[in-house]
Amino acid sequence: MQSDADKRFARMQKATALHLAMEGEETLQHLTEFSDNPKAMDYFYDLFRNLYKNGHKLPTDKKVIGTMCLQVPDELIYAAGAVPMRMCSGAYAYEQVGAEFMPAKSCPVVKATTGMLHVNQALWGEAVASVVLPTTCDQKKKCGEMLKEMGYPVYILEMPSSKDSEGARFYWQESIKKFTLDLQKITGNKITSGKLQTVIADMAECSRLFRKLNDLRKSKTPLIFGKDIFLVTSAYFIDEMASWRQAVRQLIEELEVWRQNDIAITNRQAPRMLLTGSPPIFPNLKVPILVEQAGGIIVADEVCSSNRLLHDAVAYDEANLNDMAAALADRYLKPCTCPCLTPNTDRNRKLAELVKSHAVEGVIYQAFSGCLPYEMEQKQISNTLSKAGVPMLYLETDYSSEDLGQLSTRVEAFIESIKARRRKK
Amino acid sequence: MGEIMGNFRRAINNTSLSRFRFYFQAASFLLLIYGGYLALNLGDQLPTFACIFSEPRGGSCYLFGLQHQMTTPWTSYLSGRGIGLLVGFLTFIAFFIVFNKAWCGFACPLGTIQDWLTALRARFKIRYANYAEPTFQRLKKIKYILLALLILIPMAIGNSFFGLPKLNHDFGVPFCMICPGRTILPLFSGDFSQLALDLSSKSKMILTALGLMVTGIFLSGSFIKKRFFCLFCPMSAFHYIFANAALLRLSKDAGKCSRCGNCYRACDVGIRAIADDLQHKNIVKDDCMLCGKCVEMCPEEGCLQVKFLGLPIYQSTAEGFFKRMQGRNNAK
Known part of the structure; x- marks a missing residue:
């Protein structure tokens, strides 16, 4: 006999799966509506088209290790014979699940991620060998406690809240070394220096490709929309790495041909925008799509689901575990510009440099309501940008579609104002 | 033309400088230790630890000459000796200004030996040691103290400080006596004599004993810590005074x-x-x-x-x- 609670849960499961599939389909429809998308993007459209069909499946049959923030070294997980999957979710359907048991004021990423793990627990069950949670922001930390309550094997990866001192650096290096040892227990596989070296090289290739793609965005002739870039990087969360690399290689090749033949993806005069703040993660590509529907093009970004995730690569000096683990630790902390760190002035500097390198004319600052660190950093970023003479539009939003009308009016006005600025110049 | 230069630049920036450095260091080592066989000699004012105690060298370290010249009474600096001092110093500067501290990374035989020891350790996959940052900050001052001493001690031979008695001539080149370059580099040409404990006087015994101790510390230290000795090197301190004027x-x-x-x-x-x-x-x-x-x-x-x-x-x-x-x- 099923209890009422069980029945209710089953109903929620069913409804969520349905809403999720619809939500994914709707985002894909918006993404593909733009004319002349690169052929190589089809790989990514298909990947996401299949993701939510017949329930949200895990991407692999191997042991999955969920990661809750970008600071978890994927290299170690691969070297231990498991597959990392970034759990941060962009799905409104999952956010709705999380909203049932989480404070209304918590941020949509945390709500959606917790909701996703809650509703899929029976489905994914044993396959998730661990959920690794770096101690980044308070909401993620508390979310870890909730997941533990649910019965997930949560692994707390202790991370300092500042990165400037040597003390913080060594503390984090020790955390990563401990994680290396613990991963071997979790997976039952030994991490050898040889395996780790190979994986580091594979992941460096991912970074190298991402940088190439990002360099193509510098082109004066616009070659690729930001909405597609965010889809490519969202795919990085879940895709098999070798196929992801292959697909990105093809995309780069295609865009190189476009560049040589001076083919533009959109109006050459499209205002060049940069997106920073809370991460756009599929299916929530609401803001990037709005910006580009309004005639802008996102040529650069500074978010943890894209540039911050993929720009950096590990540099070890000696090929032994001791040095490589420390090198991994440095790679995931030192260049990080997550607002959970203080001070976070590197973010200001990075933005200023991106504005220069990608000839950015306007910045969209996306803050998910409930994400206080991003909301609070808005002021200092806007000061830096105004010094650089670049206008910024601050958008507080979430995963719902309720604010679409209001957002699109503001985005359109912002883009018009940039065009007007140009005429004045 | 611009494109050719661009491609050339790109090719250079894509190379492994470390590999180039490895061969360059080996060549410098051969030149500085065995240059004499080819009748090559770069003189005795080199801004690097090519050792005067090693034969048939291709040049030697300025610190020996500097210490030696410091033993002169102050009054005679105004005579011809002062000119000798000045010429020596200017020769040193001329060598240094061009390559800056690359003398340490590319030419210093002691540095090269440390890099070889590091490579040996890495090959055995033995982990390296590192200092914590505060320790590093404290230790790095030692080289300035050594630099001051290697000038002041010889001065106290020809001059009296504050009416104190003058030092004896055993302290003529105090740093050389404790420098691992003196004990190790002659070994490469089969000269083991510098490993002897000099019992001819009390001060010589102390200095040579210290030298042997430092040699032991040098070898074991640089096996586990990269460029262990360089942190204490008075030549490095001396370099730094002029580094801002260097061309490289x-x-x-x-x-x-x-x-x-x-x-x-x-x-x-x-x-x-x-x-x-x-x-x-x-x-x-x-x-x-x-x-x-x-x-x-x-x-x-x-x-x-x-x-x-x-x-x-x-x-x-x-x-x-x-x-x-x-x-x-x-x-x-």
Whole structure:
């Protein structure tokens, strides 16, 4: 006999799966509506088209290790014979699940991620060998406690809240070394220096490709929309790495041909925008799509689901575990510009440099309501940008579609104002 | 033309400077230790630890001459001896100004031996030791103390400080007596005599005993800690006084720096400023040996540059960085 609670849960499961599939389909429809998308993007459209069909499946049959923030070294997980999957979710359907048991004021990423793990627990069950949670922001930390309550094997990866001192650096290096040892227990596989070296090289290739793609965005002739870039990087969360690399290689090749033949993806005069703040993660590509529907093009970004995730690569000096683990630790902390760190002035500097390198004319600052660190950093970023003479539009939003009308009016006005600025110049 | 230069630049920036340095160091080592066989001699004012006690050398270290000249009574500096002192010093400066601290990274035989010991340790996959940053900051001052002593002690032979009795001539070249260059470098030409304990006087016995101790510490220390000795090297301290005038430089464009710390990780002497200093353009610090490993490891386009007379000759690029890291994996 099923209890009422069980029945209710089953109903929620069913409804969520349905809403999720619809939500994914709707985002894909918006993404593909733009004319002349690169052929190589089809790989990514298909990947996401299949993701939510017949329930949200895990991407692999191997042991999955969920990661809750970008600071978890994927290299170690691969070297231990498991597959990392970034759990941060962009799905409104999952956010709705999380909203049932989480404070209304918590941020949509945390709500959606917790909701996703809650509703899929029976489905994914044993396959998730661990959920690794770096101690980044308070909401993620508390979310870890909730997941533990649910019965997930949560692994707390202790991370300092500042990165400037040597003390913080060594503390984090020790955390990563401990994680290396613990991963071997979790997976039952030994991490050898040889395996780790190979994986580091594979992941460096991912970074190298991402940088190439990002360099193509510098082109004066616009070659690729930001909405597609965010889809490519969202795919990085879940895709098999070798196929992801292959697909990105093809995309780069295609865009190189476009560049040589001076083919533009959109109006050459499209205002060049940069997106920073809370991460756009599929299916929530609401803001990037709005910006580009309004005639802008996102040529650069500074978010943890894209540039911050993929720009950096590990540099070890000696090929032994001791040095490589420390090198991994440095790679995931030192260049990080997550607002959970203080001070976070590197973010200001990075933005200023991106504005220069990608000839950015306007910045969209996306803050998910409930994400206080991003909301609070808005002021200092806007000061830096105004010094650089670049206008910024601050958008507080979430995963719902309720604010679409209001957002699109503001985005359109912002883009018009940039065009007007140009005429004045 | 511009395209050819561009491709040439690109090819250079894609190379492994470390490999070039390895061969260059080996060649310098041969020249400085055995140059005499080919009747080559670069003189006795070199800004690097080629040792005067080693025969048939191709040149020797200025610190021996400097200490020796300091033993002269102050009054005679105004005579012909002063000119000798000045000429020696200017020769040293001329050598140094051109290559800056690259003398340490590319030519110093003691540095090369330390790098060989490091390579040996790495081959055995033995982990290295590192200092904590505060320890590093404290220890690095020692080289300035050694530099001061190696000038002041010989001075006290020819002159009386504050009416104190003059020192005896056993202290003529005090630093050479404790320098591992004196004990180790002659070994390469089969001369083991410097390993002897000199019992002819009390002070000589103390100095040679100290020398042997330092040699032991040098060998074991540099086996577990990269460039262990360089942190204490008075030549390095002496260099630094003139480093700002040098033609070869290492410069940093702070705007391009993501503070990822790759350079700091790679640095054999552990200079943190290379990653975290966002103020200075000229980034050669007193412990730097201009080995260029930081430039190799920097993934940001043009963030770190080795410049000669203001012209970039080797600079960091993303392409070069990924090539070198990939090469390291392939060489596995």
